[in-house]
Amino acid sequence: MKGLGGFMVLMGAGSFVLNMMEREFTLLMWIDNWGTTVGMVIRIALIVVGAGLWFAGKKQEDAAAQAGDAG
Numbered sequence: 001m002k003g004l005g006g007f008m009v010l011m012g013a014g015s016f017v018l019n020m021m022e023r024e025f026t027l028l029m030w031i032d033n034w035g036t037t038v039g040m041v042i043r044i045a046l047i048v049v050g051a052g053l054w055f056a057g058k059k060q061e062d063a064a065a066q067a068g069d070a071g
Contacts, residue, residue: 002057008050016043
């Protein structure tokens, strides 16, 4: 989960920066099909959901490490 979350954050943030330079990742070229505002909402959602997954994965990883130390 942590890896997927990190990938989503990277793609969302990268897409945001590239969009400001009038470029886009090939994988995410469809984002602006519904307009610029919807494209920005999708980019922000990628970053927020990705960060949530990353933190949840980190918490899960930490809990597994503590359970391993206790046993």
